[in-house]
Amino acid sequence: MTDGVKARIAARAALELRPGEVVNLGIGIPNLIPGFLGPETSVVLHTENGLLGVGPRPGDGELDPDLIDAAKQPITALPGAAYFDSATSFAMIRGGHVDVAVLGALEVSGDGDIANWAVPGKDVLGVGGAMDLVVGARRVIVTMTSTSSRGEPKVVERCTYPLTAAGAVDVVVTELSVFRRIDGVLHLTELLDAATVEDVAVVTTAPFVVALEESHVG
Amino acid sequence: MTDGVKARIAARAALELRPGEVVNLGIGIPNLIPGFLGPETSVVLHTENGLLGVGPRPGDGELDPDLIDAAKQPITALPGAAYFDSATSFAMIRGGHVDVAVLGALEVSGDGDIANWAVPGKDVLGVGGAMDLVVGARRVIVTMTSTSSRGEPKVVERCTYPLTAAGAVDVVVTELSVFRRIDGVLHLTELLDAATVEDVAVVTTAPFVVALEESHVG
Amino acid sequence: MTASTAISAEEAVGRIRTGDTVMVGGFGLVGAPLTLIDALVEASDATDLTIVSNNIGEPGRGLGKLLRQGRIRRGISSYFTSNPEAVAAVNAGELDARLVPQGTFAEAIRAGGAGIGGFFTPVGAGTLLAEGKEERVIDGIPHVLEEPIRADVSLVYAARADELGNLWYRRTARNFNPLMATAASLTIAEAGEIVPVGDLEPESVVTPHLYVDIVVASR
């Protein structure tokens, strides 16, 4: 996956976020989203290690060893920020107070099941906050490429990797398209970057309804 | 019950508190205890409405409408105090972080059962923090007169009033004596104010072992 | 979401509907959102309310006003006794009272806001207040299963709010307010003072703004 592909997915996912929403961004493509929100955005970023009001990456003179995000990268805090402990942070998540979680995935099924933490046969030794976020956030947006590095579909009929949660995903943004789960059914609602329905169907094993809306990009 | 009797019970109960302990005081006789601790005491008072480090009653110019104890009376806060919300306050209590609760009772049984919140046939509409305190505090000290206003024993074989908790009481201080539960058995350990074992036995229907220690008072 | 600071107390409590469950902060009248309660009393006709509050005010004060209007059908509290008129209403069959130990009351509201489906506590086991509740012995100690408490609307009081809706509480006026702010579909905060964004120290914010929908200044 090239940086250009990642950036295009992040740019499209950024359009899903509404003014004033509280959003938690996962590692990888989601972490590129702030670059597409603009400096005047009213979207508020939450990081599960204990901060509401995440600001941009620090400049050289601004580095603070006590200020990191959940990816353990240095960050800044915006005016109006608040710090809290981890139980409080996950109470926010599990209690439905975080509006949106954007995260990557290994697989998403047509039923909204998501697998994004463990690969069978490999070590299953890190889950972090993934399960809490996909269960708790009001809207779950997955950003990922349409196929794995081995070319296998990632929007699948049934997840083969261990689940993070069942029925949790609302929106999937890939380099080819946007899928939305509407009344429990997967809908292809937008084609990106000149992709065709056929292009999407070839790399998607989940059944889906084609219901194209007006495009948001380009 | 005269004020002199109340004060003598409070004075004796104050001797049960050890330096540095965190203590929650109930309404009535327990609230007289600070007067017997002395200004240099290291005992720290907790009030369940959200303060550790309760100070003396305020003088006329010190009254603060935002600063009350659980009896809704005005208080002050000492240097080193901390405020917290009610869930945190009761997490302290239930989690065993409050060393001692001192409270009044209608009845205490030889098994350490306590009834101090409800009278059958009357309204059962106020429990407050009583159940949390007797279950959670590491040591529960009951201060009360040996008999009710109608002359009925209050240290009883079996509580007749609705229980606050079972097996919770460690020490009972009345105007006549000190009882301690040791290995689950009620022991008469001290006679107060020239009372005799006979005086105590007459107003006590709970079975008890006589095991007098050296007196702490007088 | 971030909070709105642009509407009046009357408009804010206008969001309360007949039949709603409403949480109201405060320990007695300390930390109670008196401006919002007054607006509810004077400018709303929502009735048949379930009130979740540690007390039902005092006679003719705070929630005691709403009680006199006969608009409270049910109360969930740890201490009705502080308002003799609430006790009288229960005895007259006009108020349905659910009494909860104070620590369980606080913890159940926290659970309601924190997405916890229920919790076991040793408090109340074996007493009248455990009747009808699932009991379980854990490590030799009897526990009862308590359900989370949630509401349609929470009315809370904070000494200071910033324009985003972050809240800071003063002294013992904190009490149930931060818990109730988390446990309702709509949280309306009354603030003694509304300060610009950035004026509250980020480490000292007790209720981050994502819990607060509307901020109204105290009158």
Add this chain to the structure above:
Amino acid sequence: MTASTAISAEEAVGRIRTGDTVMVGGFGLVGAPLTLIDALVEASDATDLTIVSNNIGEPGRGLGKLLRQGRIRRGISSYFTSNPEAVAAVNAGELDARLVPQGTFAEAIRAGGAGIGGFFTPVGAGTLLAEGKEERVIDGIPHVLEEPIRADVSLVYAARADELGNLWYRRTARNFNPLMATAASLTIAEAGEIVPVGDLEPESVVTPHLYVDIVVASR
């Protein structure tokens, strides 16, 4: 009780015994009590330890040092993966790993300190991490029952402590520290700075001193 400030880091960690369960604060190395960990590595021979910490340090840093000494028998964490040597130790059968979702991990420690006997959470239901746990459908949503987590000793880090043991945390170095301070039989706090009683604002104290047994200054 109020805390003692008169003993050294080495004496403090000397209270840890072979076979103990020890909680260690920090998210990665941020907010980790590095002075106390170093004292445990250098001046204690307690072994066969169960470590409760979000991560098992990094290779040769923080708890990673204790891991290299072979003194950790069991880890309870949400993310072992941040230390490849911990992963290798698990695969070699030298470290017994219990993986817990991070929010459940935090909540279970809070429950341990708060006298809660267990709680139902929707997180993890239907996944590998729910295996062996009681499941229950509440309001149509599958939940799992999680047990509280407690320890013999907690090692936490705070930017500031006062001489009574009240603690204040800076920025995201707060993380698991305030929770762990509540959930052990003995809580040892490392403080960046120890200030006189009265210097911390009472509304800003995050860990009141009744949770803290010993305070040691960072080196």
